[in-house]
Amino acid sequence: MSHPLVLIHGYSDVPESFQxxxxxxxxxxxxxxxIHVCGYRSLTNEVTIKDIAEGFDRALxxxxxxxxxxxFDAIVHSTGMLVIRAWLTTYARQEKRKRRLKRLIALAPASFGSPLAHKGRSWLGAIFKGNRSLGPDFMDAGDLILDGLELGSRYTWDLAHRDLLSNExxxxxxxxxxxxxxFCGADNYKGLQGFVTNPDGTDGTVRWAGCSLNTRKITLDLTTDEENTTIKRIRFDEWRSDKRAHLQVPFIPIAGLNHGSIIEKPTTELVDLVLKALRVTNQEEYAQWNQxxxxxxxxxxxxxxxxxQFIVxxxxxxxxxxxxxxxxxxxxxxxSPDKLKPVDVDVHTYTGDKSLRSFHFDLKKIRLEELARLRVEIIASSGTDLVRYYGHIPSDGQPQDKNERQTAASQWTAVFDMxxxxxxxxxxxxxxxxxxxxELQxxxxxxxxxxxxxxxxxFVERAK
Structure with a gap:
């Protein structure tokens, strides 16, 4: 390793966690x-992730x-990933910053938040307050940071559009x-904390599906446009690929570790992989390391x-x-393809904007290898008969006549096959x-x- 190494901890943690x-x-x-360890204040309700990123730049x-x-190189844990991504994307000097950061090693990154973030505002967040041995992240106050860390948050939605989905x-x-x-631990917490916190499909704090930067966007355009009859209803952004000069960033699970122990007690396997990562200097070496x-x-x-995970x-x-x-x-x-069964899914609605939802799927339960049909039902309501939502297809899945109106003016329902x-x-x-x-339109x-x-x-009728 030939560059200085910066270490950034996670939410509610302290610099000493990297000892x-x-x-x-x-x-x-x-x-x-x-080695330079960066600390920051997260347990205060007035500080945002962008504030921490700007403070990081000044401290740097x-x-x-x-x-x-x-x-320099960086090793970040949990919320530290959002801090470094904010530092890379928020300011006009981002071109210089991208060239300056050479290797970014993410340990259990909260790239798309955590299922525990919205619980941090409740009594659950106080159970382990001040007790780091039971997990460093997401268990105390800091409302603005927790808002960004909530599943399906507007902050992570916008951030993904800046650094993962943009042409830059x-x-x-x-x-x-x-x-x-x-990297992310393949295990979750044990004992009392495991009983209280362990959401499915996580290392105890962050979702496995929400760690990786491998992301794409699907636009489901159901709007009606009488002048444009060539609308492509389902539009797929490409995965991060060489065509757009993006790299695939594989998810590397590490056995025997959870969200806390990945930083407190890293295994030899993890340390070996990190040290080799710090020696990567070009695309060929990066591909070899991934393999x-x-x-x-x-x-x-x-x-x-x-x-x-899907964020809608x-x-x-x-x-x-x-x-x-x-x-x-x-x-x-x-x-029996005509016998449709509901797909089991864990749904979370973002508190700050209910247009955003996080859907978490256990793909083993979906039985992908046996799947023959997939049907989606969308129901939207304005809450009043004065205004309605509608799309180009009604409930029967056929093209909608522009003069046709459904019986319940405040609610629109559509069913279509995918x-x-x-x-x-x-x-x-x-x-x-x-x-x-x-994105559903x-x-x-x-x-x-x-x-x-x-x-x-x-218009008011004139009296005759």
Missing amino acids: NWEKILSKRGIDVST RLRAGLNADEP VFYGPDEDTPYVFT EAIEKTDKTRRKMIPWQ RALDERGDPITDYHVRLSAGYQD DQLITNEDIKLFYPFTTTLI LNRDPEPLLPNGTKVTW
């Missing part, structure tokens, strides 16, 4: 004087041994952007339940949020240990139509 990592790295030949410029514009490359194949290495890491952890991955945002044609809606999936299998997503390898829907963003109009306008807006 064991410092000792291990020192024993493995890294000069301690080149003042730190002895870290000259201005000097390249933040994690590419050359030295102009950092190489990213993503080796995947092969070494294949046995661990096969034992894990293959979860996938519903908007009307004006870009305003739709807050009262439901999405239901049902599946038909090869033995069977093409099962058979088409280029656009298939399910990928384990990833997060997919879905509908129309919102005043109803009903009257001779002089609508019940919302109308």
Whole structure:
């Protein structure tokens, strides 16, 4: 390793949590004087993740041994991933910052938040307050940070659009952007804390499916447009690929570790992989490292339940949020394809904007290898008969007549098949240990139509 190494801890944690990592790295030949541990305040309700990122930049410029514009590597834990991504993307100097950060090693990163974040505001967050041995993250106050960490938050939605889904490359194949290495514990907490916190498909705090930066977006456009008859209803953004100069960032699970022990008691397997990552200097070496890491952890991955996360945002044609809606999936299998069964899913609605929902799927329960049909039902309601949502298809799945109106003016329901997503390898829907963003677009109009306008807006008839 030829660059200084910056360590950034997670939410509600302290810089001292990296002490064991410092000792291990020192024993493995890294000069301690080149290691710089960054601490920050998270247990205060006035500080945001962007505030921490800007503070990190100022501290970085003042730190002895870290000259201005000097390249560095980083190891981040949990919320530290959101801090470094905010530092990379928020400011006008991001081109210089991308070239400066050479290797980004993420330990159990909260790339898309945590299922415990919304509980941090409740009594549950006080159970382990001040007791680091029971887990360093997400268990105290800090409302603005917890808001960003909540599943399906507007913050992580917008951040993904800035660095993962934009045309600008933040994690590419050359030295102009950092190489990213993503690790997460394959186990969760034990004992009392495990009884209280362990959500399914997690290391005890963050979802396996929410760690990786391998992300794409699907736009489901159900708006009506009389002038445009060639609307592509389902639009798939490409996965991060060489075509857009993005790199794949594999999810590397580590056996025997959870969210706390990955930083407190790292295994030899993890340390070996991290040290090799710190020596990667080009795309060929990065690809070789990925192949080796995947092969070494294949046995661990096969034992894990293959979860996938979808983050859905519903908007009307004006870009305003739709807050009262439901999405239901049902599946038909090869033995009886016409007998559709509901798909079991864990759903969380983001507190700050109910147009955003996080859907968590156990892909083993979906039985992908036997799947023959996939049907989606969308129900949207305005809550009043004065305004309604609608799309280009009604409940029977046939094209909607522009003059046709459903009986319940405040509620719109559509059912349509997505069977093409099962058979088409280029656009298939399910990928384990990833997060997919879905934007659902509908129309919102005043109803009903009257001779002089609508019940919302109308012209007054002149007296004769």
